[in-house]
Amino acid sequence: MAQLHLLGLPRIGPDRELKWALEKYWRGDISAEALIEVGHTLRLAAWQHQADLGADLITVGDFSWYDGILDHSLMFNLIPRRFREGPSLKGFASYFALARGHQDGSRKLGPSPMLKWFDTNYHYLAPELDADSHPQLDATALLEQVGEARTLGRPVKVVLVGPVTLLWLSRAEGGTDPERLRHLEALTTCYAELLENLHTAGVAWVQLDEPALCTDLPESWRSAYERTYQRLGSSPVPLILATYFDGLRENMTLALQLPVAAVHIDLVRSPSQLATALDRLGPNKILSLGVIDGRNIWRADLNKLLATLEPVHERLGDRLWLSTSCSLLHVPYRVDRENTLPDFLRHGLAFAEEKQAELALLKAALNQPRDTTIEDQLASAASAVDTLLSHPERNHSPTRTKLRNISAEDRQRTETHAERKRLQQRTLKLPLLPTTTIGSFPQDQAIRQARKALRDGAISYDDYRARMADAITDTIRAQEALGLDVLVHGEPERTDMVEYFGERIEGFETTRHGWVQSYGSRCVKPPIIYGDCRRRTGLTLDWMAIARAATDKPLKGMLTGPVTLIAWSFVREDIPMAAVADQLALCLREEIEDLEALGITIAQVDEPALRELLPLRKSDQPTYMDWAIAAFRLATAGAHASTQIHTHMCYSQFSDIMPNIKALDADVITIEAARGELALVHDLRNAGYTADVGPGIYDIHTPLVPTQTELQFRLAEILQYLPADQVWVNPDCGLKTRSWAEVKPALQAMVAAARAQREALTEKTRQKGVAEKV
Ligand SMILES: Nc1nc2c(c(=O)[nH]1)N[C@@H](CNc1ccc(C(=O)N[C@@H](CCC(=O)N[C@@H](CCC(=O)N[C@@H](CCC(=O)O)C(=O)O)C(=O)O)C(=O)O)cc1)CN2
Ligand code: MET
Numbered sequence: 001m002a003q004l005h006l007l008g009l010p011r012i013g014p015d016r017e018l019k020w021a022l023e024k025y026w027r028g029d030i031s032a033e034a035l036i037e038v039g040h041t042l043r044l045a046a047w048q049h050q051a052d053l054g055a056d057l058i059t060v061g062d063f064s065w066y067d068g069i070l071d072h073s074l075m076f077n078l079i080p081r082r083f084r085e086g087p088s089l090k091g092f093a094s095y096f097a098l099a100r101g102h103q104d105g106s107r108k109l110g111p112s113p114m115l116k117w118f119d120t121n122y123h124y125l126a127p128e129l130d131a132d133s134h135p136q137l138d139a140t141a142l143l144e145q146v147g148e149a150r151t152l153g154r155p156v157k158v159v160l161v162g163p164v165t166l167l168w169l170s171r172a173e174g175g176t177d178p179e180r181l182r183h184l185e186a187l188t189t190c191y192a193e194l195l196e197n198l199h200t201a202g203v204a205w206v207q208l209d210e211p212a213l214c215t216d217l218p219e220s221w222r223s224a225y226e227r228t229y230q231r232l233g234s235s236p237v238p239l240i241l242a243t244y245f246d247g248l249r250e251n252m253t254l255a256l257q258l259p260v261a262a263v264h265i266d267l268v269r270s271p272s273q274l275a276t277a278l279d280r281l282g283p284n285k286i287l288s289l290g291v292i293d294g295r296n297i298w299r300a301d302l303n304k305l306l307a308t309l310e311p312v313h314e315r316l317g318d319r320l321w322l323s324t325s326c327s328l329l330h331v332p333y334r335v336d337r338e339n340t341l342p343d344f345l346r347h348g349l350a351f352a353e354e355k356q357a358e359l360a361l362l363k364a365a366l367n368q369p370r371d372t373t374i375e376d377q378l379a380s381a382a383s384a385v386d387t388l389l390s391h392p393e394r395n396h397s398p399t400r401t402k403l404r405n406i407s408a409e410d411r412q413r414t415e416t417h418a419e420r421k422r423l424q425q426r427t428l429k430l431p432l433l434p435t436t437t438i439g440s441f442p443q444d445q446a447i448r449q450a451r452k453a454l455r456d457g458a459i460s461y462d463d464y465r466a467r468m469a470d471a472i473t474d475t476i477r478a479q480e481a482l483g484l485d486v487l488v489h490g491e492p493e494r495t496d497m498v499e500y501f502g503e504r505i506e507g508f509e510t511t512r513h514g515w516v517q518s519y520g521s522r523c524v525k526p527p528i529i530y531g532d533c534r535r536r537t538g539l540t541l542d543w544m545a546i547a548r549a550a551t552d553k554p555l556k557g558m559l560t561g562p563v564t565l566i567a568w569s570f571v572r573e574d575i576p577m578a579a580v581a582d583q584l585a586l587c588l589r590e591e592i593e594d595l596e597a598l599g600i601t602i603a604q605v606d607e608p609a610l611r612e613l614l615p616l617r618k619s620d621q622p623t624y625m626d627w628a629i630a631a632f633r634l635a636t637a638g639a640h641a642s643t644q645i646h647t648h649m650c651y652s653q654f655s656d657i658m659p660n661i662k663a664l665d666a667d668v669i670t671i672e673a674a675r676g677e678l679a680l681v682h683d684l685r686n687a688g689y690t691a692d693v694g695p696g697i698y699d700i701h702t703p704l705v706p707t708q709t710e711l712q713f714r715l716a717e718i719l720q721y722l723p724a725d726q727v728w729v730n731p732d733c734g735l736k737t738r739s740w741a742e743v744k745p746a747l748q749a750m751v752a753a754a755r756a757q758r759e760a761l762t763e764k765t766r767q768k769g770v771a772e773k774v
């Protein structure tokens with residue numbers, strides 16, 4: 001009998017109950033007890049659902065108040081030095097201080113670095129290690145959850161991130177591998193103790209997630225796996241080693257030889273690894289197959305899967321387990337409420353709950369004789385998939401023709417950056433160290449309420465439009481008052497920088513409830529690219545016209561780049577991503593042309609996800625970068641030489657993609673660097689980056705407001721490495737998640753810092769001039 005288990009489920013709540021509760025708790029509107037109750041209810045619902053579905057194990061440990069990796073840091077006492085030496089905080093106060101930063105009078109303790117979880121749009125909080133870190137186990141919180149789950153009377157499986165991946169994802173003072181690996185032994189001791197405790201608590205299985213095994217691992221890390229699992233192999237509770245987000249490739253033998261009872265592999269990202277795994281599995285090991293996609297929302301081709309699974313089942317029997325490729329954290333809860341989607345699309349989708357049902361059906365089809373109920377369900381699934389695949393929207397002939405006619409010149413600007421810079425400066429007349437922002441301004445209650453009212457039909461579109469117009473003019477006035485040099489319209493009309501374009505570009509649909517956690521309480525509603533993408537009307541022109549009329553200062557149009565539109569949407573899989581990217585690039589190219597006609601000669605094409613979509617394996621990266629860069633260039637190279645193309649990137653390590661960033665050939669890049677700007681500045685210098693750069697000089701992800709002194713100091717540091725005429729001054733990302741009360745003083749400080757630096761530089765030049773004359 002094939003068994004069914006789930007690697008992990010979404011946790012924010014079908015109506016984002018956890019988000020609302022957290023934010024109320026942070027505002028002081030509800031008590032800790034009330035928050036705890038919300039978490040309890042959500043966990044119970046997820047477990048009950050698994051029980052109802054017939055999952056053979058109930059998954060525990062996938063819940064988190066903010067982030068699962070942070071939970072591990074606290075469970076293993078991996079507290080960053082500044083917090084160990086800082087104020088003594090307890091419980092939620094200490095937990096959220098690490099997540100969101102802490103201010104104690106004038107003393108500021110920054111939060112842990114927030115990094116991308118492999119190639120997803122989920123962000124984890126990196127454990128921070130140093131020579132004095134002292135791993136120690138405190139599993140109280142997890143054991144409580146095990147206790148709760150056990151009341152359901154089903155076998156419990158606890159999910160943890162494995163010790164090697166946990167260290168792989170951590171940051172060490174000094175930043176080297178030995179610095180991280182030196183903690184492995186002590187950490188493994190904690191895991192061993194934890195496994196004992198879980199066994200005592202009646203846990204049937206423990207799943208150790210080791211997605212790091214699907215990356216290019218240095219030898220020291222491969223041997224770390226052997227050492228660690230030799231020790232954990234004596235665990236009294238059986239272990240499942242879970243790998244996902246890619247194939248195991250050269251780590252297959254390593255993974256299969258570790259002394260664990262079961263290994264999970266991702267057959268969605270790497271179907272071909274099944275044969276190798278079967279070959280090398282050995283006589284006793286259980287093989288868990290991730291056959292249902294945890295990263296995308298298309299209904300599975302169950303007949304095809306069954307054709308693959310049947311012989312495996314015959315061979316392995318009980319030793320075959322079925323699951324999703326990875327945790328379902330990355331998909332929304334359920335499709336059936338999405339009644340604004342056209343039927344042909346809705347029927348072709350599977351969110352977390354439908355995916356669990358798909359697994360249950362697969363399990364039934366394998367384990368039981370095929371009765372008519374099973375046959376009917378399989379047939380209706382197959383027909384829904386067919387209907388979607390053959391839909392005419394998938395093959396829009398004018399779009400295909402345009403795509404075929406793209407030439408190499410279309411991806412190449414006619415002038416060099418230096419020539420363009422001269423032309424652009426003629427019209428823009430920007431001062432040294434120009435100040436700007438990344439695009440969005442605070443999305444306050446009034447803006448969101450207006451959007452909700454529009455959705456609920458309580459106000460007309462004209463009314464909505466008027467309110468957004470007011471927000472745009474107010475934002476313009478505020479920027480003028482602050483003295484910023486390049487203004488933006490503020491993006492009030494965008495729920496999200498990707499979802500908004502999904503509403504306007506043909507070939508996309510957006511959902512009503514399809515929320516996915518991005519970090520902490522923040523969620524996104526990824527739109528769905530199901531057809532050929534094309535621009536029917538202006539994407540931003542109506543709003544930009546309002547902004548253009550409101551000011552004479554340089555104004556920057558805001559677009560989301562093709563790669564990011566893809567990375568943060570759910571994307572069709574029947575044509576190559578490169579083709580989707582070019583379709584989107586053509587939409588943006590047309591938009592930039594129209595912006596120019598409106599008199600807007602600065603356009604920012606945001607690509608914050610350029611690094612995120614980079615394949616985990618080096619050997620796959622060049623192919624990706626080729627089409628990603630080509631699409632960006634297709635979007636932007638139609639602009640006049642006098643039009644200044646900006647791009648913006650954030651949330652990533654950029655050091656290894658500097659040559660690619662250069663190849664985008666943007667005139668200005670504003671780039672996140674606030675949690676380590678000097679490293680970035682070094683990278684830019686080493687890469688010989690000569691176009692303009694704005695290394696974000698403060699972190700917008702915390703409520704801490706920077707002072708002019710701090711910012712002036714940062715700027716001075718940056719200017720030691722980059723020539724002043726190359727540098728822009730800006731925050732490190734958009735301001736939509738902040739309040740005006742935070743944004744105004746922060747930008748005031750930023751503008752003042754830039755002005756002070758400008759004066760200092762002018763003074764230096766003047767003195768130099770005097771010195772030269774003498
Ligand atoms: N797609 C995407 N990925 C990204 C980013 C990004 O900006 N977009 N940035 C990086 C970090 N990730 C982020 C992800 C989410 C948010 C964020 O602020 N999300 C908002 C939701 C934004 C949104 O769609 N807002 C809707 C409001 C939806 C809503 O909650 N409405 C309420 C009512 C209004 C209210 O009371 O707020 C309801 O329907 O009940 C709107 O503007 O209209 C949130 O979780 O709070 C920020 C950064 C990386 N990945
Ligand atoms: C995640 S990058 C955000 C860029 C966008 N223009 C903004 O300011 O919000």
Ligand SMILES: [Zn+2]
Pocket residue numbers: 438608648649650651732733734
């Ligand atoms: Zn950003």
